[in-house]
Amino acid sequence: MELNSRVPTGPLAEKWDNHCFASKLVNPANRRKFKIIVVGTGLAGASASATLAEQGYQVTSICIQDSPRRAHSIAAQGGINAAKNYQNDGDSIHRLFYDTIKGGDFRSREANVYRLAQVSNNIIDQCVAQGVPFAREYGGTLANRSFGGAQVSRTFYARGQTGQQLLLGAYSALSRQIKSGKITMLPRKEMMELVLIDGRARGIISRDIISGKLETLTADAVILATGGYGNAYFLSTNAMASNVTAAWRAHKLGAGFANPCYVQIHPTCIPVHGDYQSKLTLMSESLRNDGRVWVPKTPGDKRRPASIPEAERDYYLENKYPSFGNLVPRDVASRNAKEQCDAGKGVGSTSLAVYLDFAEAIRRDGEANILKKYGNLFQMYEKITDSNPLHEPMMIYPAVHYTMGGLWVDYNLMTTIPGLFAIGECNFSDHGANRLGASALMQGLADGYFIIANSIAGYLGSSDLKSVNTDHPQFLESQKKVHDRILKLLRSSEGGPEGKFTVDEIHKELGLLLWDHCGMARNKEGLEKALAALPAIQEKFWKKVYIPGSGNELNQSLERAGRVADFLEFAEILIHDALAREESCGCHLREESQTEEHEAKRDDANYSYVSVWEHQGEGKQPQLHKEPLTFTEVTPSQRSYK
Amino acid sequence: MKTIDLELEIWRQKDTITAGQFENYTLKSISTDMSFLEMLDVLNEKLTREGKEPVAFDHDCREGICGTCGAVVNGIAHGPEPGTTLCQLHMRHFASGDTLVIEPFRSRAFPVRKDLMVDRSALDRIIQAGGYVSVNTGGTPDGNSTPIPSATAELAMDAAACIGCGACVASCPNGAAMLFTGAKISQLCLLPQGQPERRERALAMVTTMDSEGFGNCTNERECEAVCPKGISISNIARMNREFVKASFLG
Ligand SMILES: Cc1cc2nc3c(=O)[nH]c(=O)nc-3n(C[C@H](O)[C@H](O)[C@H](O)COP(=O)(O)OP(=O)(O)OC[C@H]3O[C@@H](n4cnc5c(N)ncnc54)[C@H](O)[C@@H]3O)c2cc1C
Ligand code: FES
Numbered sequence: 073m074e075l076n077s078r079v080p081t082g083p084l085a086e087k088w089d090n091h092c093f094a095s096k097l098v099n100p101a102n103r104r105k106f107k108i109i110v111v112g113t114g115l116a117g118a119s120a121s122a123t124l125a126e127q128g129y130q131v132t133s134i135c136i137q138d139s140p141r142r143a144h145s146i147a148a149q150g151g152i153n154a155a156k157n158y159q160n161d162g163d164s165i166h167r168l169f170y171d172t173i174k175g176g177d178f179r180s181r182e183a184n185v186y187r188l189a190q191v192s193n194n195i196i197d198q199c200v201a202q203g204v205p206f207a208r209e210y211g212g213t214l215a216n217r218s219f220g221g222a223q224v225s226r227t228f229y230a231r232g233q234t235g236q237q238l239l240l241g242a243y244s245a246l247s248r249q250i251k252s253g254k255i256t257m258l259p260r261k262e263m264m265e266l267v268l269i270d271g272r273a274r275g276i277i278s279r280d281i282i283s284g285k286l287e288t289l290t291a292d293a294v295i296l297a298t299g300g301y302g303n304a305y306f307l308s309t310n311a312m313a314s315n316v317t318a319a320w321r322a323h324k325l326g327a328g329f330a331n332p333c334y335v336q337i338h339p340t341c342i343p344v345h346g347d348y349q350s351k352l353t354l355m356s357e358s359l360r361n362d363g364r365v366w367v368p369k370t371p372g373d374k375r376r377p378a379s380i381p382e383a384e385r386d387y388y389l390e391n392k393y394p395s396f397g398n399l400v401p402r403d404v405a406s407r408n409a410k411e412q413c414d415a416g417k418g419v420g421s422t423s424l425a426v427y428l429d430f431a432e433a434i435r436r437d438g439e440a441n442i443l444k445k446y447g448n449l450f451q452m453y454e455k456i457t458d459s460n461p462l463h464e465p466m467m468i469y470p471a472v473h474y475t476m477g478g479l480w481v482d483y484n485l486m487t488t489i490p491g492l493f494a495i496g497e498c499n500f501s502d503h504g505a506n507r508l509g510a511s512a513l514m515q516g517l518a519d520g521y522f523i524i525a526n527s528i529a530g531y532l533g534s535s536d537l538k539s540v541n542t543d544h545p546q547f548l549e550s551q552k553k554v555h556d557r558i559l560k561l562l563r564s565s566e567g568g569p570e571g572k573f574t575v576d577e578i579h580k581e582l583g584l585l586l587w588d589h590c591g592m593a594r595n596k597e598g599l600e601k602a603l604a605a606l607p608a609i610q611e612k613f614w615k616k617v618y619i620p621g622s623g624n625e626l627n628q629s630l631e632r633a634g635r636v637a638d639f640l641e642f643a644e645i646l647i648h649d650a651l652a653r654e655e656s657c658g659c660h661l662r663e664e665s666q667t668e669e670h671e672a673k674r675d676d677a678n679y680s681y682v683s684v685w686e687h688q689g690e691g692k693q694p695q696l697h698k699e700p701l702t703f704t705e706v707t708p709s710q711r712s713y714k
Numbered sequence: 715m716k717t718i719d720l721e722l723e724i725w726r727q728k729d730t731i732t733a734g735q736f737e738n739y740t741l742k743s744i745s746t747d748m749s750f751l752e753m754l755d756v757l758n759e760k761l762t763r764e765g766k767e768p769v770a771f772d773h774d775c776r777e778g779i780c781g782t783c784g785a786v787v788n789g790i791a792h793g794p795e796p797g798t799t800l801c802q803l804h805m806r807h808f809a810s811g812d813t814l815v816i817e818p819f820r821s822r823a824f825p826v827r828k829d830l831m832v833d834r835s836a837l838d839r840i841i842q843a844g845g846y847v848s849v850n851t852g853g854t855p856d857g858n859s860t861p862i863p864s865a866t867a868e869l870a871m872d873a874a875a876c877i878g879c880g881a882c883v884a885s886c887p888n889g890a891a892m893l894f895t896g897a898k899i900s901q902l903c904l905l906p907q908g909q910p911e912r913r914e915r916a917l918a919m920v921t922t923m924d925s926e927g928f929g930n931c932t933n934e935r936e937c938e939a940v941c942p943k944g945i946s947i948s949n950i951a952r953m954n955r956e957f958v959k960a961s962f963l964g
Contacts, residue, residue, distance in 0.1 A: 123851040138772060138831075139838050141878055142780040158858060194852070201854035203847045203907045205871040212861025230871060236779055237874060244846035251842040259835070282827055311774040345747045346715070348756055351776050421715070455802055458747075521851045569765045576759065620767050626729070626828045628770055629762065 073328055073686045075699045078482040079183040084705050085165075088187045091483070092526055096533030103128035106532050109276055109291040111263045111318055113140030113246065115239055115513060116496025117297030119520025122245035125254035127525055132289055133246065134261040134278055136313045141243040144299050144311040145516065148235025149356055151219055151227035152513040154192040159216055163224040165189045170706060171222060172511060175401075176476070176504020177658040177674060178708040179331070179682070181701065183483060184501050191522040192514050196228055198521055202241040206230050220357060220402075220509025227510045232356065232448055238513055242520070261287070262631065263318045264554045266294065266325055266492065269546050272537070273322075273492035277547075277554045281631065284624040286551055288542040293491045293528055296322065297520070300475035300497040302335065304639040304646065305591075306583025308472035309341060309354045315635040316642045319479050319498050327487040328684040328697065330480035330500035332642070333650035336507055336659045337592045338473035339405035342456055343425035347580075352471040353456060356449055357509055360398045360405070362433035362442065363466065365389050367426050371416030377427055377465050388412060396713040403506060403659040403672075404713055406470035407592045413469075420467045429465035470592065474512060476503045476658070477649070480684045480699070484527035485519060490535070493527065495519035500682065505658020558623040561633050565619045572618035575633045581609055582640060590650050595663040599651040606647070610640045645685045645694050652696055655679045669714070676708055717743040718810035722757065724769055725817040730825050730833075736815070746806035750793060751776060751783060753805055771830040778802040778942060781877030784884070785830045786817045791881035791940040799879065799942040819884035823891070823927040834880045836926040837894060843922035844915040845898040847907045860906050873900040875943045882937035882945075888929030893937040895923050896953035897945050903956055913960035920957050 080091040098106065106129050110121045113135040121133040135143060155168040168189040173180060196214070200206065206228050207215040219227040230237035249255040258278070264286070265277040275290040301316035302308035323329045340355045366387045368380050388408060390397040400408075409426045412418065419425050434442050439462060443450065450461045457467070479487050479494040481501055486493050496516040503511065540547075564572065589602035613636065621627040656665045656672035657679070665673045681698040688695055720741045727734025741760075744753055751773050758768035773783040778799040785800055787793035793803045808814065816830065824832040874897070882893035899916055902908030908915070931950055938947045 119851070126850040137774060137780070137782060138834060139878065141838070141841075142774055142782050144775070144780075146780045147775045147777055156857070194854075196857045197854040198849075198851060200857040200860075201847065201849045201907055203870075203902050203905050205867050205874050205901065205905065206857075207871075208862055208864040208867040210864050212863050213858050215864075230874075233779065233875065236877075237871075240874065244841065245849075245851070247838065247842040248846045248848060257838075259838075311780065312776060313774050346745050348745065348748055348752050350749075350752050350755055353777055455798070456749075456804065458804070458806055525851075569763050574759055574762050576755075618762060620762055620765065626770055626831070629768060 073488055073684070073697050075328065075480070075488070075684055075697055076482060077181060077699060078484060079181065080483065084182060084186050087183050088190055095526060095530040098529045098533045100128055104130060106130065106293070107132065107291045108293050108295065108528065109134070109289055110295045110297060111276065112143065112297035112299060112496070113243070114143035114145035114297060114299055114496060115235070115242055115516035116520045117295070118143070118239065118242035118246045119517050120295055120297060120495060120524045121255055122242060122249050123521055123525050124528065125249035129528070131249070131254060132256045132258065132291070134258040134263060136260065136262050136281065138259055140246055140257060140259060141240060143239060144314050145239045145513070146236045147311060148513055149232045149354065150358070151217065151229035151234045151510045152195070152238060152517070153219070153226050153508070153510040154196045154228060154514065155189050155226060156193050156196060158214060159225045161224045163226050167224065168192060168226065172502065172508060173504070173706055174709070175508035176506050177711065178504065178676070178680070178703065178706070179657055179701065180502055180504030182703060182705055187523070188502050188515060188518050191518045194522055195514060195517045199238060199241050202244060204230065204237050204241040222508070235513060238517065242517070263298070264321070264634070265550045266322045267547055267550045268325055268489065269540055269544060272490045272535070274540050275547060277550050279554070282626050284622070284627065286554055288547045288551060290540050290542055290547070292532060292537050293493065295493045295495060295524060296479065296498050297496045298498045300478070301639070301642065302472045302475050304582070304643055305472040305586050306579050307344065307349065307352050307587070309338065309352050312351060315638065317635055317638045319494070320638040320642050322479060322487065322489065322492060324687050325489065326687070327489045327492060328480035328686055329477070329645055330682050330684045331477035331505070331649065332646045332685065333590070333653060333660065334476035334505050334658060335472060336402065336474040336476060337406045337470045339402055339409060339470050340428065340468045341471035342453065343420060343467050343469035344422060353452070354471070354473065355453060355466070355468060357402070359428060359446060359449060359466070362445070363398065363428040363430050364432060365398050365405070365426055365428055367412045367417040367419060377419070377429070386417070393713050400713045403592065407661055409468070409470055410592060425467035425469045427465035428468045430461055431465070434462065472587070474507055476500065476505060476507055480682070484530060485524060486527060486531065491531065493524060495524055505660070558630070558634070561630065561637065562619055562623060564615055564617050569618045572616045573612065575617060575619065575629055575636055578609060578613045578617060579632070579636045579639070582636070582643060585609065586643060586646065590647055592659070593661040593663055594650050596651065599647055603644070603647045603651070606640070606643055613637065613640055648694060649683050649685065652683060653679060672711070674710060716746045716806070718746060718805065718808060718812070720744055720808065721813040723813065723815045724829070726769070726829055727826050729828055734826065744805055746804070748805045749776065749801055750787070750803040750805065751801045769830060770828040773801055776801040779877060781879035784819050784879045784881055786819060786884060788815050791819060791885045792942055796939070797942055797944055799877070819880050821883045821889040822929070823889060824880060824883065832880070834878070836928070837878055837880060837891065839926060840891065840895055840919055840922050841898065844911065844918035845902070847902065848911060862906060866904055870901045870904040873897040873904070873945065873949050876945050877943055879942065881940045881942065883928065885936040885940040886929065887934055887936065888932060890931045890937070891923050891928040892931040892950045892953065893941060893945055893947065895919050896949035899953045899956055900949040903952070912956065916953065916956035916960045920953070
């Protein structure tokens with residue numbers, strides 16, 4: 073597998089301009105001859121589809137939900153970053169670039185991250201022009217807040233619904249192109265397979281969720297905008313349909329998968345309350361600005377929080393990290409919460425939670441002021457837990473939230489398969505080993521609105537693509553492969569449910585295995601154990617899963633089964649990757665790699681690279697390739713929050 | 715952990731063309747901390763283990779923001795808690811022994827696909843008719859070049875908060891989509907960016923709303939009562955003003 077990052081030459085600040093200039097174009101009259109499939113209508117996919125259609129390409133967009141407006145991006149709360157420096161507080165493209173590289177713990181590509189910071193400002197202008205109702209100051213200018221520990225105020229927001237408003241903006245642009253006939257929108261379809269002809273991506277096989285019919289779509293290029301794989305862990309903050317299927321199918325056909333082990337675990341989520349639990353709800357990180365995190369000093373102390381006197385409480389973040397206190401980065405906060413619970417000091421009915429206490433802030437600022445800042449979050453918390461944070465401390469626990477890893481892409485966002493592009497959370501490109509708050513929305517829209525159209529033109533303009541149609545033998549073969557796989561999924565259900573397991577039961581088992589051994593803190597022994605345990609779960613799935621119904625109808629159990637089958641395979645490279653990276657970095661701690669004070673220790677001498685996994689065939693060990701990372705503009709430094 | 719026992723009457727329908735009927739189920743020991751959809755998950759796991767077909771229902775975010783979920787529970791779209799989507803409704807609002815009648819969002823414009831799943835694509839087509847500002851990507855002015863008073867932005871945001879779930883349509887005796895359409899028209903006509911296409915937008919969206927088979931508003935206010943996002947019917951009044959201005963003033 074050749075990994076050519078195709079980073080343009082020249083000074084960092086000029087690379088993108090130079091690249092746009094050097095890149096091949098497709099003249100406007102010719103664009104309508106090219107067909108592009110965009111899989112996914114989240115921020116990345118919707119913005120890409122709209123932009124490509126505006127430029128004149130024939131676009132087909134597909135998504136799982138019943139409407140493109142419902143993609144997982146809709147749930148993002150906090151905001152989107154941009155280097156506008158409207159607050160005059162010293163922000164700049166360079167600072168946003170630097171913060172993102174440093175936040176990613178020096179495990180991302182300088183050139184990509186710099187370009188992201190460069191186009192960030194255009195995103196805000198674009199969204200404002202679409203009528204996105206961002207928060208405003210009294211004088212009418214755009215408001216900003218500081219987010220995720222940034223020292224400048226660069227986050228734009230629309231109440232607590234920024235993802236919703238940005239997605240509805242992109243959806244409106246998409247809708248306009250659907251109306252004009254340049255986008256064919258196919259909701260309630262799931263991509264099941266990628267089709268390669270002469271080594272290039274030339275189409276997909278999708279399944280109609282309502283009828284169960286398999287359908288083929290041909291194209292000159294395919295763009296995956298299918299989101300992250302956090303649901304491999306069963307419980308996460310991701311929407312229920314989020315999955316790895318499209319990326320995994322592409323991987324098995326030759327697309328390199330980069331850094332699968334970089335999974336971000338968010339410290340402030342509502343704790344798990346029962347084994348029926350289906351997903352976890354994020355509570356905004358901003359709560360840590362005023363809430364104090366604590367657990368009882370004595371393990372097993374089951375008194376009500378109000379009955380535990382000050383002297384018997386351990387404000388462990390404040391004690392351990394006096395200068396950052398409750399505001400330490402996500403990974404540090406998450407890890408410490410788990411550590412406390414592992415030591416038996418967890419609170420609540422499951423003992424898998426820590427307190428986030430607003431009592432002192434309320435005494436200091438008054439209830440009214442605290443409600444003004446967090447009223448909607450308190451309400452949401454109360455709705456779910458039936459407890460009012462004004463009167464008793466919140467309980468929080470970390471949860472899987474975002475995946476930095478994804479399909480490997482070059483500077484053009486093209487995977488190792490020619491003609492297959494990956495944008496948004498499903499690629500690995502910009503966040504290194506850790507993503508900063510409010511940067512995923514920025515990246516999704518940067519890829520979709522401002523980068524992909526340029527890359528596609530470069531690819532189409534320089535490739536000699538023969539026309540293909542759906543009766544090409546490769547399409548027939550791929551369709552048969554999908555058909556056979558569905559039959560194989562259903563085979564174990566033949567004798568009825570007796571002695572079998574439901575899809576969710578097996579998914580939960582996988583999730584637990586990953587959470588226990590490949591979560592925020594990992595070690596060799598645990599990872600090897602997980603790797604050894606995986607085949608039995610896979611076998612259980614293929615031999616004993618019970619899926620009611622057939623493949624030729626709406627069958628939600630079958631849909632889930634297909635996704636779980638892919639998570640089960642994908643888990644293998646996730647664990648392999650975690651095992652191979654014997655350093656702590658970004659969001660995860662490798663227990664063997666710690667400083668004397670038990671903090672994460674990165675190992676630049678040996679691990680300053682992107683891990684890229686290549687599929688070697690069924691039952692074979694995946695092969696690891698490395699894209700070395702070199703830094704010319706920044707000097708990697710060790711993080712310290714003491 | 716507090717638990718309750720429930721009797722469920724759920725609408726089962728194979729597909730759009732086959733007639734449906736209610737079926738009864740009993741669920742025991744449901745934790746009151748569960749969400750409504752988790753209760754349905756538990757039912758579906760049980761049905762699956764018994765070799766029966768699980769109940770099909772739409773859902774995705776389970777956080778009350780994507781607008782995918784929705785069903786009518788005991789006659790109320792999204793159930794008895796005001797300002798709450800079905801996925802954010804928790805079982806503590808029910809008592810042991812309760813009977814819950816659960817049926818899909820019914821409306822002429824929303825054909826049932828299966829069980830509790832309906833086709834709401836008519837709402838997408840209303841947006842496609844004009845629920846946007848016609849700007850292409852690139853070449854837009856600086857975000858701060860047009861100041862927008864904070865109060866205006868907030869009012870636009872109140873309307874923009876619509877999640878497109880369709881509860882307003884399901885609860886309206888006339889099957890009107892006025893709250894949904896009014897919210898989008900309001901958002902864009904309040905903002906300076908929406909001005910150039912203000913008239914065409916109102917005409918096109920209202921016309922599409924009618925041609926998609928949605929009914930008329932007779933001021934029942936049921937839509938506002940069930941809206942999980944508290945969208946106000948003042949948006950319908952604003953839409954009507956926009957439509958009248960556009961049709962008569964040209
Ligand atoms: C609760 C929450 C809050 C967040 N808050 C923030 C925030 O404040 N700021 C920030 O920057 N980031 C935030 N994030 C992260 C951010 O929301 C996501 O990373 C981002 O929205 C991902 O966008 P996307 O376009 O890449 O993919 P998604 O929005 O996940 O979209 C994926 C699309 O692909 C489709 N799809 C997937 N597989 C298939 C298939 N096989 N066939 C057909 N279609 C398929 C889906 O239907 C969907 O349309 C948050 C995330 C969560 C979970
Ligand atoms: S599932 Fe998203 S709003 Fe209920």
